[in-house]
Amino acid sequence: MGTMLSPEILATLERQAIEVPSWAYGNSGTRFKVYGTDGTPRDPFEKIADAAEVNRLTGLASSVALHIPWDKVDDYGALRTYANDLGIELGTINSNTFQDDNYKFGALTHEDPAVRRKAIDHHLECVDVMDATGSRDLKIWLAEGSNYPGQADMRGRQDRLAESLAQIYARLSGDQRLMLEYKFFEPSFYHTDVPDWGTSYAQVAALGDRAMVCLDTGHHAPGTNIEFIVMQLQRLGKLGSFDFNSRFYADDDLIVGAADPFQLFRIMFEVIRGGGLDADTEITFMLDQCHNVENKIQGQIRSVLNVQEMSARALLVDHDALVAAQRSGDVLAANAVFMDAFYTDVRPELAQWRAARGLPADPEAAFRASGYQAGIEAARVGGVQAGWGA
Ligand code: LRH
Numbered sequence: 584m585g586t587m588l589s590p591e592i593l594a595t596l597e598r599q600a601i602e603v604p605s606w607a608y609g610n611s612g613t614r615f616k617v618y619g620t621d622g623t624p625r626d627p628f629e630k631i632a633d634a635a636e637v638n639r640l641t642g643l644a645s646s647v648a649l650h651i652p653w654d655k656v657d658d659y660g661a662l663r664t665y666a667n668d669l670g671i672e673l674g675t676i677n678s679n680t681f682q683d684d685n686y687k688f689g690a691l692t693h694e695d696p697a698v699r700r701k702a703i704d705h706h707l708e709c710v711d712v713m714d715a716t717g718s719r720d721l722k723i724w725l726a727e728g729s730n731y732p733g734q735a736d737m738r739g740r741q742d743r744l745a746e747s748l749a750q751i752y753a754r755l756s757g758d759q760r761l762m763l764e765y766k767f768f769e770p771s772f773y774h775t776d777v778p779d780w781g782t783s784y785a786q787v788a789a790l791g792d793r794a795m796v797c798l799d800t801g802h803h804a805p806g807t808n809i810e811f812i813v814m815q816l817q818r819l820g821k822l823g824s825f826d827f828n829s830r831f832y833a834d835d836d837l838i839v840g841a842a843d844p845f846q847l848f849r850i851m852f853e854v855i856r857g858g859g860l861d862a863d864t865e866i867t868f869m870l871d872q873c874h875n876v877e878n879k880i881q882g883q884i885r886s887v888l889n890v891q892e893m894s895a896r897a898l899l900v901d902h903d904a905l906v907a908a909q910r911s912g913d914v915l916a917a918n919a920v921f922m923d924a925f926y927t928d929v930r931p932e933l934a935q936w937r938a939a940r941g942l943p944a945d946p947e948a949a950f951r952a953s954g955y956q957a958g959i960e961a962a963r964v965g966g967v968q969a970g971w972g973a
């Protein structure tokens with residue numbers, strides 16, 4: 584084996600686990616068009632089968648996140664057993680208060696206590712699902728906000744949000760956690776009730792130790808230094824999870840590392856600096872993506888490999904040389920140490936390492952040669968393909 588990736592680095596990479604989203608295997612698109620594709624799953628079982636195929640070929644995706652009600656089933660215990668039989672776990676449970684007419688003007692922040700009650704009850708139902716699936720994390724993303732100045736009482740909404748979240752938090756048991764995801768705009772276009780890390784932090788800090796911030800890499804204003812936020816949230820002990828994806832413009836939900844691999848490298852460097860890849864890490868690393876035009880399963884394979892690859896490069900940063908250059912104020916030397924690691928092509932060694940562990944050296948090629956896609960296209964005929972609606 585090559586010499587760049589030391590046994591310590593390989594041990595860290597061996598522990599790495601990236602949770603995949605069930606909805607990435609269903610149809611998705613934009614407001615203009617959602618494309619159907621042959622072989623798309625029709626139910627959560629078929630989504631889990633595809634997620635298991637990603638894990639089989641990469642050894643990296645040992646759990647799959649669910650979205651309620653998109654992944655609603657009669658028997659979550661049976662779904663859990665099905666997943667476990669395929670070698671994966673059921674992971675983060677994602678709530679959904681962004682597709683119901685009652686929530687047009689808000690859900691957990693709504694003026695009307697009856698609407699808030701309905702939204703809180705949905706979250707309590709999600710915790711019931713967690714009890715059945717053995718999931719640890721409840722992830723809450725809220726589409727709530729307003730489109731015109733004056734439309735909403737932003738302060739009143741924060742107070743109602745805090746009160747609603749407290750009721751949900753009180754329902755958690757065991758090691759269960761609540762993740763509050765922020766997003767700076769869309770579908771609201773004037774104010775969003777949880778627009779940034781500061782607001783999410785303020786709300787979860789008020790709840791307690793098991794409430795954390797979820798950082799979706801596509802949810803920041805252009806030009807935001809996301810790795811600085813990663814550093815600060817870790818420093819505050821409140822970085823609970825990532826929704827990994829990449830974007831050129833807005834919340835494009837593209838393959839992580841595809842639009843900006845250097846940003847992913849910088850983010851993973853700060854994750855490592857803060858102990859986020861240590862054996863006792865409390866961070867859930869999840870993908871949150873949509874494969875609108877590309878093959879979904881191969882897209883997921885490439886995504887988890889991109890995170891692994893940029894993690895490997897970030898682990899290669901010569902820490903002692905970097906600290907020495909930083910302390911001596913040698914700007915260009917410090918930057919050079921950082922860039923050397925980023926420019927180090929670790930792909931051949933990772934391929935060798937995978938082969939040594941009985942995994943395909945090139946998982947994407949293995950998937951294309953496996954016949955899995957042709958198999959699901961032949962088998963999954965009829966029924967309704969899963970998507971953001973179904
Ligand atoms: C919102 C979001 C959230 C999910 C949804 C699928 O943009 O990032 O995490 O619930 O995408």
Ligand code: MN
Nearest residue numbers: 764799826871
């Ligand atoms: Mn997200």
